[in-house]
Amino acid sequence: MATRYWVVSLPVQNSASSLWNQLQEQISKHSFDTPLYRFNIPNLRVGTLDSLLALSDDLVKSNIFMEGVSHKIRRQIEELERVSGVESNALTVDGVPVDSYLTRFVWDEAKFPTMSPLKEIVDSIHGQVAKIEDDLKDKEHDAVCLAVRDLSDLVKSEDIITSDHLVTLLAIVPKYSQKDWLASYETLTNFVVPRSSKKLYEDNEYALYTVTLFHRVADNFRTSAREKGFQIRDVEYSSEAQETRKQELEKLMQDQERLKSSLLQWCYTSYGEVFSSWMHFCAVRVFVESILRYGLPPSFLACVLSPSTRNEKKVRSLLEGLCGSAIRQVVKAIAHWKAEDEVGGGMVGLAGDADNYPYVCFTINLV
Template sequence: MASRYWMVSLPVQSSASNLWSQLQESISKQSFDTPLYRFNVPNLRVGTLDSLLSLADDLLKANAFVEGVTQKIRRQIDELERSSGVDGGDLTVDGVPIDSYLTRFVWDEAKYPTMSPLKEIVDGIHGFVAKVEDDLKVRVAEYNNVRSQLNAINRKQSGSLAVRDLSNLVKPEDIITTEHMVTLLSVVSKFSQKDWLSSYETLTDYVVPRSSKKLYEDNEYALYSVTMFTRVADNFRIKARERGFQIRDFEHDPETQDSLKQEMEKLAQDQETMRSALLQWCYSSYGEVFSSWMHFCAVRVFSESILRYGLPPNFLASVLAPSLKSEKKVRSILERNCTARNSVHWKSEEEVGAMAGLAGEADSHPYVSFTINLV
């Protein structure tokens, strides 16, 4: 699948079929690696030239918005698939791959009646896509909220010893808690372990000699236990902090651990359920938004062709996918099939200069042309 297409229209001099044959022959002979497809634009309601000129001012902004939402949904799909480690299926519109939908485009008369004013069609597309974007924001926010909660718990379970939950590292037999004795847990930098082992017994009175045991170690810290008389525990905390050791509060509570485990399992299940539902919604919505975008492109190429070539509508619209190395060659072929006199609004390259063209870009081509980026 090509990721970038040109949508162009050329003025018809004799007949559309003759022009199409000439274009096909020229492309196949001189740029055979460039796929070429006819883009069927229906006979839309023109209205007045003033209404077309007014609409042209809005087309570029509206196109950027619709294209942006399309790409936003696609990026969300990619992110959801990466998070699950599963490569999803191809993006489709009603079961048709998106590149095939573009290159074999058929106007949906039921959804967008051709007798409707162009502004009404454009406003309808913009309104629908805006609603989809709002829905996407809500759904993503709900999913990210659950994911953030789960990530926060996971960080506590697997983060640095300075902040993580210790319940899965400390066993009941590691802790002594009686009326007169208590076990404290100290987080010690890996580079300060010798200092800890040589000093903990003398940080205060009534520390049980040789009571410190290493319970766990990560890349930065080691977790040690130490037992002492309860009445000196507060003083030990102060002295330990002065030496750069962190005393972690800990209370072994099986019920809390079970509750945390259940919460994690529920959040993990909720996250997967919401991820799957959001992914399916994105697949469906992408197809709908992409279809709307292609209808918008049809309106755009129609209106810009009228403004450029005049009335009555008599132009040939097509879609090409040239490689980077073939772009200049394809432009040359298109120009040879479109003389300046057929383009009533076209100016030479010298006349155009930095002037914005009909598509809102510096356009020195004697034909309508804009790019469609699928990714």
């Protein structure tokens, strides 16, 4: 399976079918090992030029966001499969492998009506992906909370101070935040015992610290610590409680395995939803950038290619050759204007595209 694709649109001079035939012939003749597919984009509402320009400013940022969420869920799947010993499954969208979904893309009219304004479609796509990302954070947090180990075996009796007025709490501090903890814990509330924090344990992600303070400010301390990203836990050191804690830990481990399995199944489904939304967004992006590049009415051929690294220059040359000379001159002029603007400052590049190709092109990285 290829993991890196170009999404390209070429200006149509006569007919899309004849241009497609030319492209197939050129690729077959000069770079026959480059997979080539049509990328079918429906007739979308154009709106005004101002609305397209405003939308184009956000397209690159939105694409980075969606790609990032896709990769985040993929990495979570790989990690869950690794720690659970589950055989890796091919990622799919409604049962279709993701690479096939991309190369045989079909717009989902029921999900994203083409009569809706483009901005409304983009906002809807972005909102769905953002909600899935939020859900992932919540589910990861639940899994992490259950995974927090029993702390009693890390605490000795001499680490704990308990009296009528004083109490010792345990702080779970992200490893990268230890300097922040040491610099701030004494001021999170009043009546914290100075220099009372002692590190008991550290792993790859967290460090465990004690802190001693007056009973009456413990709740305030917990609240202030939580706002800064520190988890505060109570602990009562008691040898008699060890057996109870052991049983609790066994239950937590069982719950953790159940949550991992549930999270993995959720990730499989959510990855497909994010990938589908991302591909619909790419279709909108091709449409917008093609109009801004080639003008109205919309007349372009969109396709997906996956050239090998050694053939990239050759394929780019073939694509450029299929663009009309007028288009090439326009892009050269744009490149000249952008070069001048980099000196003087002011003009925004066409469709936010930093590459001065005479055709629309951007990359999709599946991993």
